[in-house]
Amino acid sequence: MDLVVDWGRVHALLGENGAGKSTLMNVVYGMVTSDAGEIEFDGRLVHITGPQDAIKLGIGMVHQHFMLIPRLSVVENIMLGHEIVRGAGVIDMDKAAGIIGNLSARYGLQVDPRARVGDLTVGLQQRVEIVKALYRGARVLILDEPTAALTPQETEGLFDVVRGLVREGAAVIFITHKLGEVMAVADQITVMRRGKVVGTAVPKDTTPAELAQMMVGRPVLLRVAKGPAHPTKTVLELDKLVVQDDRRHTVVDGVSLTVRSGEIVGIAGVEGNGQNEMVEAMMGLRPARAGRVMLSGRDITRRPTRWRLRSGLSEVPADRHRMGLILEFPIYDNLVLSDYDERPYANGLVRRLGVLREHARKLMKAFDIRAQAPEQPVGSLSGGNQQKVVLARELGTRPQLLIASQPTRGLDVGSIEFVHSRLVTQRDEGLAVLLVSSELDEVLSLADRVAVIYRGKIVAELEGEAIDRERIGLLMAGAA
Amino acid sequence: MISRRLPPWAVNAVLVPLASVLCGFVVAGVVIAVTGSDPFQALTALFQGAFTNHEAFAETLVASIPYIFLGLGLALGFKAGLFNIGAEGQFYIGGLAGVFVAYSIHGLPGLIEIPLAILAGMLGGFVWSGLAGALKARFGAHEVITTIMLNYTAFLLANYLIDGGLMLAKNVSTPRTPEIDANAQLPIIIPGTRLHFGLILAVLAVPVVWFLIERTTIGFQLRSVGFNPTAARANGMSVGRTLVLSMGISGALAGTAGIVQILGLSHHMTDTVAAGYGFDAIAVALLARSNPWGVLPAAFLFGALRNGASFMQLETQVSADLVSIVQAMVIIFVAAPIIVRWLLRLRAQPVQELQLAERDEATVV
Numbered sequence: 146m147d148l149v150v151d152w153g154r155v156h157a158l159l160g161e162n163g164a165g166k167s168t169l170m171n172v173v174y175g176m177v178t179s180d181a182g183e184i185e186f187d188g189r190l191v192h193i194t195g196p197q198d199a200i201k202l203g204i205g206m207v208h209q210h211f212m213l214i215p216r217l218s219v220v221e222n223i224m225l226g227h228e229i230v231r232g233a234g235v236i237d238m239d240k241a242a243g244i245i246g247n248l249s250a251r252y253g254l255q256v257d258p259r260a261r262v263g264d265l266t267v268g269l270q271q272r273v274e275i276v277k278a279l280y281r282g283a284r285v286l287i288l289d290e291p292t293a294a295l296t297p298q299e300t301e302g303l304f305d306v307v308r309g310l311v312r313e314g315a316a317v318i319f320i321t322h323k324l325g326e327v328m329a330v331a332d333q334i335t336v337m338r339r340g341k342v343v344g345t346a347v348p349k350d351t352t353p354a355e356l357a358q359m360m361v362g363r364p365v366l367l368r369v370a371k372g373p374a375h376p377t378k379t380v381l382e383l384d385k386l387v388v389q390d391d392r393r394h395t396v397v398d399g400v401s402l403t404v405r406s407g408e409i410v411g412i413a414g415v416e417g418n419g420q421n422e423m424v425e426a427m428m429g430l431r432p433a434r435a436g437r438v439m440l441s442g443r444d445i446t447r448r449p450t451r452w453r454l455r456s457g458l459s460e461v462p463a464d465r466h467r468m469g470l471i472l473e474f475p476i477y478d479n480l481v482l483s484d485y486d487e488r489p490y491a492n493g494l495v496r497r498l499g500v501l502r503e504h505a506r507k508l509m510k511a512f513d514i515r516a517q518a519p520e521q522p523v524g525s526l527s528g529g530n531q532q533k534v535v536l537a538r539e540l541g542t543r544p545q546l547l548i549a550s551q552p553t554r555g556l557d558v559g560s561i562e563f564v565h566s567r568l569v570t571q572r573d574e575g576l577a578v579l580l581v582s583s584e585l586d587e588v589l590s591l592a593d594r595v596a597v598i599y600r601g602k603i604v605a606e607l608e609g610e611a612i613d614r615e616r617i618g619l620l621m622a623g624a625a
Numbered sequence: 626m627i628s629r630r631l632p633p634w635a636v637n638a639v640l641v642p643l644a645s646v647l648c649g650f651v652v653a654g655v656v657i658a659v660t661g662s663d664p665f666q667a668l669t670a671l672f673q674g675a676f677t678n679h680e681a682f683a684e685t686l687v688a689s690i691p692y693i694f695l696g697l698g699l700a701l702g703f704k705a706g707l708f709n710i711g712a713e714g715q716f717y718i719g720g721l722a723g724v725f726v727a728y729s730i731h732g733l734p735g736l737i738e739i740p741l742a743i744l745a746g747m748l749g750g751f752v753w754s755g756l757a758g759a760l761k762a763r764f765g766a767h768e769v770i771t772t773i774m775l776n777y778t779a780f781l782l783a784n785y786l787i788d789g790g791l792m793l794a795k796n797v798s799t800p801r802t803p804e805i806d807a808n809a810q811l812p813i814i815i816p817g818t819r820l821h822f823g824l825i826l827a828v829l830a831v832p833v834v835w836f837l838i839e840r841t842t843i844g845f846q847l848r849s850v851g852f853n854p855t856a857a858r859a860n861g862m863s864v865g866r867t868l869v870l871s872m873g874i875s876g877a878l879a880g881t882a883g884i885v886q887i888l889g890l891s892h893h894m895t896d897t898v899a900a901g902y903g904f905d906a907i908a909v910a911l912l913a914r915s916n917p918w919g920v921l922p923a924a925f926l927f928g929a930l931r932n933g934a935s936f937m938q939l940e941t942q943v944s945a946d947l948v949s950i951v952q953a954m955v956i957i958f959v960a961a962p963i964i965v966r967w968l969l970r971l972r973a974q975p976v977q978e979l980q981l982a983e984r985d986e987a988t989v990v
Contacts, residue, residue, distance in 0.1 A: 430859060451861030460859070468859040471852045482849070482860040486842040494841045 147342060148335055150285070150318055153311050157319045157331035161360055161557040162528060165340040166320045167209075170287050173318075174206045175199040205278025206287040211270050215263030220245055222262050223277045248279050252309045267415070268299035275306065286310060287318045292326055296415050297585060297618035304330045322360075324353040325586075336360055361558045371569045374593040376405035378441075380546050380577035381427075386436035388419070388426040397423045398601035399436065404546065409568060409578040411592025415621050416583045419601035421463060424550055424581060428460055429453050441545060454483045457545035461535050461552050463581070469535040472524030476516055477505035479523045480538045512537040513563065529560025536564060540571060547571065550581040565591060585621070589614060599623045638919065642912055644965045645958035646926065653951040657943055667943040674936020675929035681936070683818035687890065689928030691716070691882040693827035695906030696913060696920035697834045698750075698878030703915040704838055705871035706851035711757060711772025712879040713903025714779030715750040719880020721783055722749030724887050724894040725792065727805035738809040743826075743884055750880020751873040753779065758872025762865030768872065776903075783896045794893065802894045811889035821889030826881075828921070834878070835917040847871045879903060905931070908956045927952070 148169070150156045158166045171177040173184060175193040184191055186202055193199050199206070213222050220242050229244075231237040242258040249256045254272045262270060271291060278286055288307075292300045307317050307330055321327060327334055327348065334346045336359040344359045357365045381404040388397035396419040404410045414420055425431035427438055429450040438446045445453055462468035470479050481490050481501060489500050505519035512533045516526055523534055532552070539547060549568060553561040568591060572578055582588050588595055589612065596606045597620040605620050607613070631640060654664035675685050695712050702709040709715075723746030730738055757775055760766040786792040787800050794803040811822040838844040849857040850867045858864050882902065887894050909927050913919030930952065934945035958965050 428859065449861070449863075450858065451863070454861045462859060467853070467855050469856060471849055471856050473852050474849075478845070482856065483862075485845050491842050494843060496840055496842055496845060498840070 160337035203284040205283025376408040382439040411588035414598035459539035459544035463550035649954035670940040671933040675933030692924035694882035696909035699910035702875035714776035715876040715879035716883040719746035719750040720883030723884030746884025747877040750876040754876025755873035758869035823889040
């Protein structure tokens with residue numbers, strides 16, 4: 146594959162998960178070696194065998210998961226491995242802070258060099274990563290899915306920084322799968338699919354729909370088709386729920402919320418505002434310190450997980466690899482992770498593999514799970530098919546309430562469409578859905594009602610006309 | 626290469642373990658040569674001592690019996706993600722509980738006495754290792770630590786009960802328990818040898834354990850918790866109960882090894898009865914890659930090593946402890962399949978390369 150990046154430009158690398166964007170950039174950054182082909186930099190042929198080579202050339206990379214030490218200050222993090230010393234190995238903190246302050250000011254990055262990284266917001270931590278790359282002399286900056294954990298406002302801020310960088314003559318490679326961001330910030334666009342460049346474009350001459358088609362290889366629906374909700378009886382009721390995290394900090398602080406049959410309630414919020422702990426408390430995986438969880442009028446606050454699962458609660462967990470699936474197990478086992486010991490899947494203590502396989506075949510067909518056979522280990526499936534396995538299991542038990550946490554994270558466009566339309570059809574059949582997502586677009590397109598969570602509190606509940614992107618963005622950032 | 630034509634499971638389950646064993650012998654041969662003896666002579670003697678005449682072969686099988694039970698128990702633990710180091714102690718407790726029943730009852734038919742004694746042995750092993758399981762489930766105490774501690778406790782308990790007098794036989798020169806009831810003895814299956822019915826029990830235990838792990842709901846729970854305890858819990862399984870149960874079953878099999886050894890071989894118990902079987906069995910289970918069927922050949926190999934070692938020492942003056950080097954090397958090569966794969970010119974899975982790359986990134990940045 147070929148890719149040419151110019152100085153002073155923002156070059157977006159657009160593609161679905163698994164299209165090979167990150168791998169390509171890891172080659173450029175020296176973390177993975179290429180099997181064939183060459184890299185030219187500033188007109189010279191270069192061999193990059195490790196990140197050190199890349200850094201020497203002036204290539205910097207900001208990873209999706211930051212590589213910072215939370216306990217250290219901004220200066221210490223940035224200097225790490227490239228310390229400025231005075232005399233006999235004493236670190237010259239003031240000089241470093243000065244350099245970093247200048248860099249920040251020059252690019253409008255506004256980072257306090259003395260702050261502890263752990264105290265900064267995700268958006269600011271990302272800026273620290275950017276300053277770190279600049280401090281090491283980066284003139285080409287690779288940003289890998291940089292907006293994944295940002296609020297809309299933080300994203301805007303990042304775009305300003307990126308524009309500032311290219312104005313100063315740097316080159317920015319922006320890896321993403323989000324069409325809107327590409328349209329907003331890129332000068333040039335390269336679209337990848339399955340390890341190949343399938344097209345290039347310039348934002349002013351293209352449309353999101355055209356880009357999506359290039360990315361997926363077929364026309365896609367960008368909006369979920371859905372009619373108005375017809376909610377009936379209350380299924381889930383949270384009553385002043387209080388939950389603590391592992392460090393005993395109160396992270397869910399008196400949340401009250403209801404979800405009715407036939408509606409999708411979306412919880413919008415930046416990750417880490419208590420959503421995970423709230424869901425865990427609902428599932429019985431974490432104790433509620435105070436308050437109640439009610440399912441169809443019954444108090445289930447103290448019930449074990451198994452009991453809840455069998456009384457109509459179901460969950461698509463945020464981290465499907467850690468909580469949703471056992472990757473080494475075949476598909477048919479993963480489809481009965483919670484019902485494995487019930488009829489007809491087991492006869493007393495003995496599991497009935499024939500029944501399990503048949504059950505799997507049925508669900509694989511109903512949920513379009515693409516696999517060779519029910520015996521295939523789930524770990525060998527694509528992310529989209531794995532999520533379909535989870536969805537098939539959770540919906541297969543005919544639940545009253547589905548908690549869907551980040552249900553489309555890391556999925557390709559086709560699978561996102563599938564998951565979204567399934568959630569809507571199930572809603573229309575009377576399922577109560579609680580959607581927890583940090584992708585604001587997902588919440589906006591699916592939810593009939595939106596509750597915004599900020600620091601463990603529901604700061605607003607919006608419905609119908611009141612659901613406004615700008616307003617929710619501000620609420621998510623705690624600024625309203 | 627042959628390895629290219631074999632299916633992946635055969636490479637993992639057969640070729641790599643076989644090559645590991647071979648590498649173990651090669652390294653041991655080098656060690657023998659370095660110490661000034663002839664490695665070919667020594668290894669030939671080892672082989673002769675293990676196999677050549679009908680009595681030697683029977684002794685190899687005798688030595689394999691405890692390895693099979695213990696190996697099955699440890700393999701089952703591995704499947705649940707538990708590293709049970711306490712098989713030696715569970716062997717003792719199983720022996721103690723079983724032998725007490727076997728010398729206390731008299732005059733019942735063997736068909737009743739033997740199962741009773743074995744059940745007592747299983748129960749002893751179950752309770753002893755279940756304790757480690759409970760400590761892990763309740764307090765998060767790591768089973769490696771607790772089972773090692775429970776080993777010492779078991780040795781000292783055996784010592785106290787046997788040497789201390791509560792279970793001491795009268796009028797014997799070395800401390801041991803009373804002889805078990807004649808009806809509780811396991812019959813000899815090849816006359817003129819010491820090969821006893823325990824071999825048949827051990828071989829029968831293989832499909833039973835396999836079925837338990839692969840085909841029952843208990844086995845499903847156990848494997849779920851072993852692979853991904855978080856997902857098991859999120860799907861409503863009781864991780865704690867599964868840990869106690871898995872650990873208990875693992876110990877019950879180790880306890881069976883103990884009591885079968887007594888019922889079939891010694892007919893009484895001394896406080897040295899286990900003689901390291903429980904520790905060797907860790908290697909047996911590793912070599913078997915935690916597969917119950919794999920335990921059979923692995924246990925046979927370790928039985929042969931143990932049996933051939935003394936003959937080798939007698940014939941060639943090479944220390945029988947050399948066998949420990951072979952065992953140790955086998956464990957190292959089994960535990961480090963990358964070395965063996967490299968020797969066999971097999972490409973490591975791409976996944977591993979990726980992980981290495983990620984680790985590099987963490988250290989560099």
